[in-house]
Amino acid sequence: MAGTTWDVIIVGQGLAGTTLAWHLQEAGQRILIIDTNEAVTSSKIAAGLITPITGMRMVLSWRYDEFLPVARNFYRSIERRTSQLFFNERTAIRLFKSDDEQENWAKRGQRPEYQSRLVVPVSAPLLDPDLAETERGGFAMHAAQLDVAAYLEASRAVLAWEPMKLDWLKDVSINANGVSVGNHQTRLLVSCEGHAATTNPYFSQMPFIAAKGDILTVRFHASVPSLCLHRGIWIAPTADPEIFRIGSTYDWENLDQAPNAAARDDIERRLKEFFRIPYTVLDHKAAVRPIIKESKAYIGLHPEHGRLGFFNGLGSKGSLHAPWYAQQFSDFIVHQTPLPDEINVDRLFVR
Ligand SMILES: Cc1cc2nc3c(=O)[nH]c(=O)nc-3n(C[C@H](O)[C@H](O)[C@H](O)COP(=O)(O)OP(=O)(O)OC[C@H]3O[C@@H](n4cnc5c(N)ncnc54)[C@H](O)[C@@H]3O)c2cc1C
Numbered sequence: 001m002a003g004t005t006w007d008v009i010i011v012g013q014g015l016a017g018t019t020l021a022w023h024l025q026e027a028g029q030r031i032l033i034i035d036t037n038e039a040v041t042s043s044k045i046a047a048g049l050i051t052p053i054t055g056m057r058m059v060l061s062w063r064y065d066e067f068l069p070v071a072r073n074f075y076r077s078i079e080r081r082t083s084q085l086f087f088n089e090r091t092a093i094r095l096f097k098s099d100d101e102q103e104n105w106a107k108r109g110q111r112p113e114y115q116s117r118l119v120v121p122v123s124a125p126l127l128d129p130d131l132a133e134t135e136r137g138g139f140a141m142h143a144a145q146l147d148v149a150a151y152l153e154a155s156r157a158v159l160a161w162e163p164m165k166l167d168w169l170k171d172v173s174i175n176a177n178g179v180s181v182g183n184h185q186t187r188l189l190v191s192c193e194g195h196a197a198t199t200n201p202y203f204s205q206m207p208f209i210a211a212k213g214d215i216l217t218v219r220f221h222a223s224v225p226s227l228c229l230h231r232g233i234w235i236a237p238t239a240d241p242e243i244f245r246i247g248s249t250y251d252w253e254n255l256d257q258a259p260n261a262a263a264r265d266d267i268e269r270r271l272k273e274f275f276r277i278p279y280t281v282l283d284h285k286a287a288v289r290p291i292i293k294e295s296k297a298y299i300g301l302h303p304e305h306g307r308l309g310f311f312n313g314l315g316s317k318g319s320l321h322a323p324w325y326a327q328q329f330s331d332f333i334v335h336q337t338p339l340p341d342e343i344n345v346d347r348l349f350v351r
Contacts, residue, residue: 029334
């Protein structure tokens with residue numbers, strides 16, 4: 001592939017870069033992805049949960065009704081293209097862990113916009129009490145889960161990509177026709193670098209508030225149903241019915257990928273507070289979620305260097321948000337469809 005001319009070179013093969021590459025390729029663009037091919041990245045270790053009601057305060061996920069059908073259709077189409085399965089509709093159970101949560105739900109849970117997300121009628125009990133402490137109750141919702149690592153791997157086998165760590169100062173040269181990237185020439189070079197975008201010299205103004213997250217992989221020593229369980233932490237199924245992922249923590253100080261012993265203790269303590277099944281920890285990993293202020297991803301072009309693009313900030317909801325954002329950005333690049341102002345990276349530049 002050396003010396004080829006491309007329409008778009010994408011830097012980063014995480015959820016953002018991969019999903020943008022598929023959309024652009026579908027629109028007839030010649031795409032190359034450059035990626036460092038690290039074993040651990042935010043996307044590679046993510047649990048891929050897609051949940052309509054989230055967080056301590058049990059709020060409705062932003063534009064869920066708009067984003068979910070786009071995500072479902074997109075992942076299903078890539079499953080067909082790659083003959084692999086990685087998108088699963090799931091039931092997610094939220095168990096209350098305090099009086100406050102029960103009271104909060106009693107107020108908001110009856111609203112139609114919440115009721116429409118719930119699995120009803122809820123079978124009683126919500127969950128086998130031998131599995132977990134369910135005394136305060138909870139609710140079951142329609143959710144989904146992307147096997148992110150499988151999606152990335154299946155995509156890597158089809159999309160053109162090159163293992164390389166791009167040095168934006170040494171490898172990139174902007175010229176009249178586009179951008180030279182090493183031996184390659186492209187019309188547009190897009191940063192989909194996740195948290196590493198904080199070191200991108202062209203986008204150094206972006207207000208990242210990234211957060212490291214630790215995640216455990218465990219084997220349960222009794223049968224556990226393939227559903228997602230939330231109670232302060234979450235338990236998420238994998239393709240192996242005995243193996244589950246458990247997470248996660250938020251650390252805004254130590255933005256590295258070293259698994260943290262205190263974070264593991266915290267996850268295990270919160271698991272044992274309510275889950276009764278013995279387990280063995282098989283693996284412990286950590287990575288940094290690329291979060292930008294307002295917890296939104298941003299897309300668009302550099303205001304002065306219009307050959308440089310940006311798609312970062314997927315935060316904790318990359319699996320749900322990536323396909324909708326990628327569609328917007330692809331339509332902008334290929335058809336000049338204006339970007340929605342609220343997610344246009346242009347508004348983050350201080351002038
Ligand atoms: C523990 C944990 C659990 C999570 N669980 C969920 C979940 O359940 N549901 C959910 O939706 N989201 C979850 N997330 C968040 C989700 O992982 C992120 O939204 C998503 O991974 C962000 O993807 P990205 O492509 O922006 O960044 P990344 O995944 O970081 O990808 C960036 C890629 O760019 C490459 N790269 C960077 N710089 C360069 C360069 N200069 N040259 C070449 N390559 C480069 C990197 O190697 C990497 O492959 C979780 C995250 C963590 C850490």
